[in-house]
Amino acid sequence: MTVLSKLLTPERITWLVAAEKKAALxxxxxxxxTAETVGNEEGLYAAILEREDLLSTGIGxxxxxxxxxxxxxxxxxxxxxxxxxxxxxxxxxxxxVQILLMVAGPExxxxxxxxxxxxxxxxxxxxxxxxxxxxxxTAIHELTRQY
Numbered sequence: 001m002t003v004l005s006k007l008l009t010p011e012r013i014t015w016l017v018a019a020e021k022k023a024a025l026x027x028x029x030x031x032x033x034t035a036e037t038v039g040n041e042e043g044l045y046a047a048i049l050e051r052e053d054l055l056s057t058g059i060g061x062x063x064x065x066x067x068x069x070x071x072x073x074x075x076x077x078x079x080x081x082x083x084x085x086x087x088x089x090x091x092x093x094x095x096x097v098q099i100l101l102m103v104a105g106p107e108x109x110x111x112x113x114x115x116x117x118x119x120x121x122x123x124x125x126x127x128x129x130x131x132x133x134x135x136x137x138t139a140i141h142e143l144t145r146q147y
Contacts, residue, residue: 004119004144008078008101009035013137016081016100024087025049025066028102032079038104039072048102058091063124067103069113076105076116080140082131099124099131123147 014031018024025048033041047068051057058064079102086096101120105113124131127143134140 004078004116004123004147005141007076007116008080008141008144010137010141012077012079013140014079014081016083016087018083019085019087021052021087021089022049024081024083024100025052025102028066028079028081028100031081032077032102032104035077035079035104037074037077039074040070043070043072044068044104056090056092058089058093058095058097059121059124060091060093060095061125061128062086062095062098063128064089064091064097064100065103065117065120065124066100067105067117069105069107069109071107073104073106076103076112078103078120080131084132099128119147 012031016024016027018027029045047070048066051068057066081100083098086098089097131140
């Protein structure tokens with residue numbers, strides 16, 4: 001299994017400007033779409049919103065893992081967005097989301113998908129405070145190397 005540091009590059013770690021959920025998701029999709037593995041930005045955004053309509057990906061503790069599997073994505077790719085003031089996201093615990101880790105994946109490969117989501121969950125829960133305290137994408141990327 002690939003470590004998170006290979007799926008999330010420092011270039012895809014950003015501080016979000018948007019204060020509203022859909023705008024923040026749009027902003028993060030724009031960041032993740034810079035990866036050559038992703039392709040169709042609009043298609044990914046539509047898939048992310050469709051997934052959010054089913055059930056919020058806000059998992060609590062100020063964390064969200066928006067994700068979608070779509071045909072035009074060639075391999076798993078991640079982007080991390082940080083919002084210090086937080087975003088009203090509709091999370092399970094009704095807390096504002098400060099960290100969003102987006103997953104774009106290819107259709108199929110369900111076992112890989114579940115493993116990646118589990119690693120992301122461990123990473124976010126274990127490193128939440130450190131992620132929020134850092135101001136440098138490279139330093140945040142270094143945290144992913146052990147997951």
